[in-house]
Amino acid sequence: MDKKEYKYLVIEQHKFSTFNDSWTVKFANVDENEAFTKLVALRTLNEDKDKIYYIVNMDYLWTKDNDQETDKDKPLVLTDEIDEDKQQELF
Secondary structure: OOOOOOEEEEEEEEEEOOOOOEEHHHHHHHOOOHHHHHHHHHHOOOOOEEEEEEEEEEEOOOOOOOOOOOOOOOOOOOOOOOOOHHHHHHH
16 A cells, blocks of 8 residues: 655744734645754754744645636626526536
8 A cells, every 4th residue: 555655844934023923935845754854953943932833734735726727617607597507407
């Protein structure tokens, strides 16, 4: 059985007291070992208490294939007319 090789992001959150937090992707598309190595290095070298580092599994992110446009990807347009084929699908 093949074990899927997951890819990860290493993200930095910079907290500010006067306005919204800033988020930055520090590393993308890295494997698990490399992600944890980079996370430990970033946390070890970090002297700013307002910077926090996270690891995110890229499998949990949404992706959209822009090359193929399906009916689901097309914008919804309201009209008074309904195709007979579409009407049959509704019932």
